[in-house]
Amino acid sequence: xxxxxxxxxxxxxxxxxxxxxxxxxxxxxxxxxxxxxxxxxxxxxxxxxxxxxxxxxxxxxxxxxxxxxxxxxxxxxxxxxxxxxxxxxxxxxxxxxxxxxxxxxxxxxxxxxxxxxxxxxxxxxxxxxxxxxxxxxxxxxxxxxxxxxxxxxxxxxxxxxxxxxxxxxxxxxxxxxxxxxxxxxxxxxxxxxxxxxxxxxxxxxxxxxxxxxxx
Numbered sequence: 001x002x003x004x005x006x007x008x009x010x011x012x013x014x015x016x017x018x019x020x021x022x023x024x025x026x027x028x029x030x031x032x033x034x035x036x037x038x039x040x041x042x043x044x045x046x047x048x049x050x051x052x053x054x055x056x057x058x059x060x061x062x063x064x065x066x067x068x069x070x071x072x073x074x075x076x077x078x079x080x081x082x083x084x085x086x087x088x089x090x091x092x093x094x095x096x097x098x099x100x101x102x103x104x105x106x107x108x109x110x111x112x113x114x115x116x117x118x119x120x121x122x123x124x125x126x127x128x129x130x131x132x133x134x135x136x137x138x139x140x141x142x143x144x145x146x147x148x149x150x151x152x153x154x155x156x157x158x159x160x161x162x163x164x165x166x167x168x169x170x171x172x173x174x175x176x177x178x179x180x181x182x183x184x185x186x187x188x189x190x191x192x193x194x195x196x197x198x199x200x201x202x203x204x205x206x207x208x209x210x211x212x213x214x215x
Contacts, residue, residue, distance in 0.1 A: 004199035006214050009133075009187055010037055011069065012049025013108065031063045038064020046094060057084050061092075069094040069133065072106040075113065075120065078127045085128030094163075095129040097121065099150060100137045109137050117150070118157050125158045132158060133187065135166040141190045143169030151181035163187055171205040178211045 012030045034047050047060045048069030060068050068088075074081050074095050084093050097117060098105045104113045104120045113120075121132055134154050136147035146164040155162040161184035164177040168188035177186040203213045 004203070005043060006185070007044040007046060008037065008041060009046045009048070009069065010034060011047070014049070015108065031059060034060065034063040034065060048094075048096065052080075054083060054087065057088070061088065067092050067094055067131075069096050071096045071098065072108075074124065074129075075104065075106050075115075078123060081124060081127040081129055085130070090128050090130035090160075093129050094131040094133055095124040096133040096135065097124075097154075098135050098137050099147075102150070105137060118153060121154050121158050125160050129160060131161045131163065133163045133165055137166070139167030140165075142167050143190060145169060145173040146177045146181055146183075146186065148176055148181040151177060151183050155182035155184070161185065171202045174202060175206055175209045175211055178206070179209070 010033065014030075030049065034045070038045050044066040045064060046067040046069050047063070047065035048071070051057055051060060051068055051070050052073040057068055068084065070080065070084075070093070081093060081095060097120060098109050099117045100109070100112070102117055104115045104117055105111060106113055117134070121134075124132065132154060134151055136150050139145070139147050144167050146167045151162065151164040162182070163185045164181055164183040165187040168174060168177075168186060168191050170191070174186045174188075177183040206213050
């Protein structure tokens with residue numbers, strides 16, 4: 001079913017850096033997982049989590065990533081976005097933004113930066129981000145739909161693609177994300193954990209609703 005997707009996001013959400021712990025979960029390191037996915041899936045792979053240096057970025061790309069996703073370290077060190085963009089191109093840099101009540105939260109949603117999401121979205125793109133992934137923390141896993149107001153505000157503010165994430169519970173939510181939220185794309189995970197949908201069905205539904213989708 002993964003082959004029906006346009007892109008796969010593989011993110012290490014471990015609380016602590018586990019990249020170099022051999023035998024992690026009896027399956028090797030996170031980079032081992034990246035290598036496995038990249039060797040078996042013939043579609044773009046975005047990798048994120050614990051990427052805090054150019055060496056980390058290189059390791060992810062060497063393991064098979066087509067794009068890297070950065071969050072906390074990018075916020076604390078915006079110049080890191082520029083460094084990666086200069087080396088690999090803006091198209092290879094996605095900045096993910098976790099949002100609660102219009103504030104940017106970092107460190108896996110544990111720290112309120114006090115910075116408005118639109119302020120950070122503008123700065124991140126100015127620094128070289130080629131894509132933004134925007135998540136309403138309260139919607140994540142809810143299956144109640146994306147935060148359309150949030151997504152639309154960010155998408156209408158920046159010139160790079162914005163991907164909506166957090167809350168998708170049915171295909172109509174994806175249509176809403178694009179048509180009402182002005183997102184360039186939408187990401188989801190929980191809908192596949194709790195239901196048995198097909199990505200092909202999702203694309204067919206979106207196409208019938210007038211949303212351009214890849215074949």
